[in-house]
Amino acid sequence: MQELVNQRTGAGWYLVLLLFLFAKPAAAVTGDGHFEVRSVYTEYREGVFYLNGRVSFRLSDPAREALHSGVPLRLELEIQLAQKRRWWLDSEVASLHQLAELQFHALTQRYLVRNFNSGEQFSFITLAEALDEIGHINQLPLIDESLLEPGLRYEVSLRSVLELRDLPGAIRWMTFWWGDLRTESDWYRWPLKP
Amino acid sequence: MATQALRQFAFRSLLIAGAFLWGSSLYLLAETTQNWAQFSRTHEAMLLINGVGALILLVLIGGNLVRLVRDYRQLVPGSRLRTRMVTMFSVLAVLPVLVVFYFSVQFLNRGIESWFNVEIDQGLSQALELSRTALELRKREYMERTRGMSGILGRWPDSQLVQEMSLLRRENGAMEVTIASANSRIIATSSERAGGFAPVRKVAEILLQTRQGLDYVRLEPMAEGGYVIVTAAPLMELGPGTETRVLIVEYPVPERLSRLADGVLLAYDKYGELKYLRQPLKTSFTLTLSLVLFLALLLAINGAFFVSRILLKPIPDLLEGTRAVAKGDFDVRLPQQSRDELGFLVDSFNDMTRKLARAREESLHHEHQVEAERSRLAIILARLSTGVISMDRAMVVRTANQAAGAILGVELEDSVGQALPELAREHSLLRQFVEAVEPQLRKGRTEWREQIALRGEFGNRVIIFACSALPGESGNDGGVVAVFDDITALLQGQRDAAWGEVARRLAHEIKNPLTPIQLSAERIRKKYLENMGEEEGQVLDRATHIIVQQVEAMKEMVDAFRDYARAPDLDMTMLDVNEIVMEVGDLYRARDFGITLYLNLDREIPPVEADRGRLRQILHNLIRNSVEALTGSDQGEIHLITRLRQAEDYQAVELTVEDNGPGFDMENVNHLFDPYVTSKPKGTGLGLAIVKKLIEEHGGSIDARNREAGGARIEIVLPLNEASRNAMMPRLLRR
Numbered sequence: 015m016q017e018l019v020n021q022r023t024g025a026g027w028y029l030v031l032l033l034f035l036f037a038k039p040a041a042a043v044t045g046d047g048h049f050e051v052r053s054v055y056t057e058y059r060e061g062v063f064y065l066n067g068r069v070s071f072r073l074s075d076p077a078r079e080a081l082h083s084g085v086p087l088r089l090e091l092e093i094q095l096a097q098k099r100r101w102w103l104d105s106e107v108a109s110l111h112q113l114a115e116l117q118f119h120a121l122t123q124r125y126l127v128r129n130f131n132s133g134e135q136f137s138f139i140t141l142a143e144a145l146d147e148i149g150h151i152n153q154l155p156l157i158d159e160s161l162l163e164p165g166l167r168y169e170v171s172l173r174s175v176l177e178l179r180d181l182p183g184a185i186r187w188m189t190f191w192w193g194d195l196r197t198e199s200d201w202y203r204w205p206l207k208p
Numbered sequence: 209m210a211t212q213a214l215r216q217f218a219f220r221s222l223l224i225a226g227a228f229l230w231g232s233s234l235y236l237l238a239e240t241t242q243n244w245a246q247f248s249r250t251h252e253a254m255l256l257i258n259g260v261g262a263l264i265l266l267v268l269i270g271g272n273l274v275r276l277v278r279d280y281r282q283l284v285p286g287s288r289l290r291t292r293m294v295t296m297f298s299v300l301a302v303l304p305v306l307v308v309f310y311f312s313v314q315f316l317n318r319g320i321e322s323w324f325n326v327e328i329d330q331g332l333s334q335a336l337e338l339s340r341t342a343l344e345l346r347k348r349e350y351m352e353r354t355r356g357m358s359g360i361l362g363r364w365p366d367s368q369l370v371q372e373m374s375l376l377r378r379e380n381g382a383m384e385v386t387i388a389s390a391n392s393r394i395i396a397t398s399s400e401r402a403g404g405f406a407p408v409r410k411v412a413e414i415l416l417q418t419r420q421g422l423d424y425v426r427l428e429p430m431a432e433g434g435y436v437i438v439t440a441a442p443l444m445e446l447g448p449g450t451e452t453r454v455l456i457v458e459y460p461v462p463e464r465l466s467r468l469a470d471g472v473l474l475a476y477d478k479y480g481e482l483k484y485l486r487q488p489l490k491t492s493f494t495l496t497l498s499l500v501l502f503l504a505l506l507l508a509i510n511g512a513f514f515v516s517r518i519l520l521k522p523i524p525d526l527l528e529g530t531r532a533v534a535k536g537d538f539d540v541r542l543p544q545q546s547r548d549e550l551g552f553l554v555d556s557f558n559d560m561t562r563k564l565a566r567a568r569e570e571s572l573h574h575e576h577q578v579e580a581e582r583s584r585l586a587i588i589l590a591r592l593s594t595g596v597i598s599m600d601r602a603m604v605v606r607t608a609n610q611a612a613g614a615i616l617g618v619e620l621e622d623s624v625g626q627a628l629p630e631l632a633r634e635h636s637l638l639r640q641f642v643e644a645v646e647p648q649l650r651k652g653r654t655e656w657r658e659q660i661a662l663r664g665e666f667g668n669r670v671i672i673f674a675c676s677a678l679p680g681e682s683g684n685d686g687g688v689v690a691v692f693d694d695i696t697a698l699l700q701g702q703r704d705a706a707w708g709e710v711a712r713r714l715a716h717e718i719k720n721p722l723t724p725i726q727l728s729a730e731r732i733r734k735k736y737l738e739n740m741g742e743e744e745g746q747v748l749d750r751a752t753h754i755i756v757q758q759v760e761a762m763k764e765m766v767d768a769f770r771d772y773a774r775a776p777d778l779d780m781t782m783l784d785v786n787e788i789v790m791e792v793g794d795l796y797r798a799r800d801f802g803i804t805l806y807l808n809l810d811r812e813i814p815p816v817e818a819d820r821g822r823l824r825q826i827l828h829n830l831i832r833n834s835v836e837a838l839t840g841s842d843q844g845e846i847h848l849i850t851r852l853r854q855a856e857d858y859q860a861v862e863l864t865v866e867d868n869g870p871g872f873d874m875e876n877v878n879h880l881f882d883p884y885v886t887s888k889p890k891g892t893g894l895g896l897a898i899v900k901k902l903i904e905e906h907g908g909s910i911d912a913r914n915r916e917a918g919g920a921r922i923e924i925v926l927p928l929n930e931a932s933r934n935a936m937m938p939r940l941l942r943r
Contacts, residue, residue: 083484084477120480121339121473122427135431139413 047074049174049199052149056156056170056206063156063206065093069149069174073141074197080178081141086117089148090175095157095206098167107168108157114148149174162208171203230261258499265506272513285527290516297512301505309501316493324483332476339469343461347425347437350459353380354439355423358455361387362444366395373398377457383436384458387443389451390415411456414440418454427461435461435469522550529557538565593693598678600687601649603628603642615671615694616641637662637669645675645690654688659695669696707883707897711769719766722759729755768894772883778822778905782815785823785861785926789848792827796846801835803844813852816861817929822902829895830865830922837869837920844868853925858932860908863924871914880912896922907933 054067071089073081081087091112096104113130124137125144138144162168175198276294279287357376364372369387377385377398384399392411417424417440424440436458443453461469482489525542532540538561542554586609589596595612597620599605604627608620617637629646632639640662648656654677662669673692680686733752737745786809797805831846838844849864872880881900896912903910908926915921927933 080484082480084480085484119429119473120336120476121343121469122429124426124428126429128431133431135429137428 047077047176047197048072049176049197051172051174051199051202054151054172054202054204056204057153058159061159063159065151065154065156065170065172067151067172069151069172069199071145071149071174071176073145073176077176077197078141081116081118084118084120085178086115088177089114089116090177091151092171092173092175093154093156094171096169096171098169104169107161110154110156112151112154116144116148159208162206164208166208168206168208169203170206171201173201174199230257258503262499262503262506265503265510268510269506269513272510276513284524286520286523289523290520293516293520294509294512297515298509301508301512305501305505305508309497312497312501313494316497317490320486320490320493324479324486328479329483332472332479335472336476339472342465343427343435343437343469346459346461346465347427347439350382350437350457351423351425351439351441353382353459354425354441354455354457356380357382357385357457358441358443361455369396370398380457381459382457383460384456386456388415388454388456390419390453391451395453410438411454414438414456415454418442419452424456428458433470434463434466437461519550521545522554526553526557529561533561533564538568595692595694596689597628598687598689599628601685603646603649605631606687612692615669615692641671641692645673648675649688660692669694670699671695703882704901708773711773711883715766715770715773719763719770722762722766726756726759729759768898769883772894772898772901778819780817780819782817783820783823785813785816785818785863786811786850788820788823789827789850789863792824792831793848796831796835801838801844802842803835803838803846805831806845806847808847808849810850810852813850813861814859814928816926817933818906818926819902822906826899826902826924827863827865829899833895834865834867834869834920838867841869855935858935859928860932860936861926861928863926864921865924866915866919866921868915868917868919871918871920872912874914881910907936909936 048070049072050070052068052070054065054069057064057066069091073087077087091110093110093112094106095108096106098104115126115128115130117126117128118124119126119137122137124139125141126135126137127144127147128135136144136147138147156170175196177196272294276287276291280291357380360376361369361372373385373387373396376382377400384397384401386397386399387395388411389395392415394411414424419442421442424438426438428436428438430436437460438456438458440454440456443455522542522545529540529542540561541558544551544554544558589607589609589611592609593611595609595615597605597608597612605620605624607624610621613620615637616635618631618635620631623631628638628642632642641660644658644660654675657672657674660671660673662671671692672695673690675688675690678686678689729752733748737748737752740748789809790807793805793807796803827848831848834846835844838846845868847864847866849862849866851862851864853860853862881896883894883897900910903924903926906926908924910922910924912920912922925936927936
């Protein structure tokens with residue numbers, strides 16, 4: 015019995031050690047950074063499904079510090095359209111990535127928002143305006159109706175992810191441990207009926 | 209064989225490829241810290257490869273460690289030395305690595321920290337401020353131009369606005385001129401861009417500021433590079449009720465100025481980024497360095513195991529070889545694996561075992577030779593009729609041949625290592641032999657010869673004995689060798705031959721004159737007796753009668769000698785000894801000698817091969833001797849006894865004649881069977897000699913001795929047949 019207790023105690027220590035090694039620091043999970051999908055919906059018009067919505071970005075302090083230190087931030091909207099299957103894994107039908115870069119321009123003291131999909135660039139006086147611009151989804155073509163089969167069940171998923179600009183692998187790996195430089199929202203899902 | 213070689217080749221190729229891949233990834237991992245963009249995507253892969261490599265190394269080290277501990281506990285040859293070498297190599301590897309690691313981390317941290325200092329920080333900020341100041345002048349100048357343009361354009365009706373705007377744009381060096389209403393509606397625009405551009409969303413921002421009567425001017429970075437200066441000023445209202453309008457003018461910043469400003473900004477941003485990331489950077493560098501050194505350390509420890517295994521590979525072989533040599537296996541040869549000192553040691557070991565094997569072969573050869581010599585000597589000794597005993601001063605037997613045992617009546621060949629005095633307790637002949645030899649040895653004599661008389665089962669034996677000292681090894685006492693021979697038969701033969709010669713000469717020299725003497729005496733008696741007087745005639749008659757009588761007696765004596773000297777012709781037949789004994793006994797019973805004759809016969813005696821007449825003669829002689837010895841005795845007894853003797857290799861009949869007379873004269877007991885030895889006043893002394901001769905002709909033996917109860921006892925042993933006779937012969941010869 016004593017051995018069993020010891021084994022359980024040993025297993026418990028191993029578990030603690032594994033959690034310590036692989037778990038992201040708790041402060042990073044519950045820090046200031048918070049992304050939230052406020053509203054999102056699909057709109058059907060002339061044979062095409064469009065996506066509209068708003069995503070709220072609130073940068074964590076480390077992210078703000080990084081931004082004001084000259085490190086550009088990458089904010090990405092990941093949109094996935096999957097066919098729901100009852101007895102098997104879901105099948106991905108389409109996947110969209112809206113990538114924008116947020117940078118603080120020290121010379122002009124303005125926040126630059128660069129949309130990589132459209133190539134447009136805008137500058138804003140405040141960070142809130144810049145984030146609002148990024149979080150605004152307006153008439154984004156999602157999929158052509160002809161690519162969907164009537165009668166099947168589809169689901170749209172959306173989440174937003176913040177990470178630093180391309181960093182060296184080692185540093186990027188380190189920033190994972192160092193601070194709340196990567197923030198992502200939960201997946202927001204809603205059905206799509208063709 | 210070919211499959212194994214192919215497998216080895218594939219394994220080695222895989223090993224080399226894996227090591228190359230690992231080394232490359234390690235190098236690239238180190239390079240990642242310098243070239244971010246180039247290796248950023250492969251960073252995870254490189255980390256994975258190095259992690260797998262480290263894991264493999266750890267597994268290898270773990271396996272080697274387990275094997276080493278197991279070998280150490282099982283006292284496997286070479287394990288302790290290997291443990292020491294691995295420990296030493298590991299410590300030698302770990303200590304420098306730790307020192308290098310410590311100083312590298314220190315240099316790394318200080319090096320990175322040296323990038324960031326107040327001067328650079330201030331310099332960059334000031335450069336940025338300088339850029340701003342330079343651009344601020346431009347902004348003010350362009351704002352003035354815009355105000356001027358707003359004053360001019362406010363006077364023009366909408367229909368002529370575009371024309372005037374284009375004119376003013378060109379005159380003032382603007383890139384784009386736009387008039388927007390308060391509700392952000394574009395009223396007119398003039399642009400040098402193809403297709404024109406209206407920053408609609410910025411209009412609200414501009415109106416927000418101009419509505420408060422403030423000028424609007426800002427520096428705007430462009431997506432395609434470069435800067436523009438956006439200015440805005442309210443247009444003069446044409447009259448009450450008219451909507452508020454604003455003039456927005458964009459001016460290009462000169463390319464050189466834009467490039468310089470960009471350069472300053474890039475440096476500023478880069479510095480800020482590095483400053484922000486310096487802690488992760490330091491940690492990243494430290495971790496990369498740690499990983500590289502950790503891998504190097506693991507490699508070094510693995511190398512320690514590998515090198516110790518290679519270096520000490522001959523040691524277990526040497527130990528096994530030494531043990532094999534200690535067990536006597538000189539054919540062991542160790543594989544040559546290196547040309548260093550250990551290789552030289554292996555060479556020396558192999559040379560030593562070769563020489564030992566050769567020495568052993570030579571030794572075995574010598575041993576075989578010695579053994580062969582010993583065997584030859586043993587055969588010679590075994591075939592010798594002379595007894596040979598080698599012994600030490602305490603008479604402990606070292607070697608003895610079969611003849612020695614046969615002469616002394618004891619199996620000496622199996623008595624090696626035993627003392628003769630102890631063996632002698634149960635053997636009469638040996639006891640007499642020891643009693644004769646031991647005193648001499650005690651006196652320290654080692655070289656002497658003598659003749660020893662032993663009393664044995666079949667009579668007395670005469671032994672000629674010689675003793676010599678044996679050379680010892682390394683000054684030790686080698687003991688003595690006793691060489692002796694039973695010369696009883698030889699002496700007896702010599703005596704018999706001598707007596708035979710005497711008898712023959714007597715017969716020849718004495719018998720020839722006897723007949724003329726007898727004839728002459730008879731003629732004298734016949735011729736002169738008739739002519740002599742009575743008295744003279746009586747004398748002559750008596751004298752001649754005595755002469756004739758004595759001559760007859762002498763003739764009988766000479767005949768007896770002749771018979772003794774002449775070899776008898778035996779008519780050997782199978783006969784019943786008991787029958788002959790009873791027959792002869794009856795003859796003596798019929799005559800009244802006043803002696804009682806007893807027969808004690810063994811009825812189980814089988815037929816004996818013998819000469820019936822000679823056997824009768826033997827019995828007559830013996831019984832007559834006893835009768836004569838008992839003459840005058842009132843209670844004379846003669847016993848005739850027969851018995852069957854069954855020895856291992858022969859069967860014989862014992863015929864014993866005993867009487868209760870005076871017995872033999874002990875002084876003559878050793879010469880009873882010699883001619884002319886008699887205790888009787890009328891005896892010729894040939895009776896027992898002839899009996900002995902006849903018995904020996906039958907292959908038997910005769911022994912005479914006195915009874916303990918008084919009287920004489922003669923025992924005859926007659927072999928049953930030819931086989932028994934042959935078996936008994938060697939014993940009789942050694943008597």
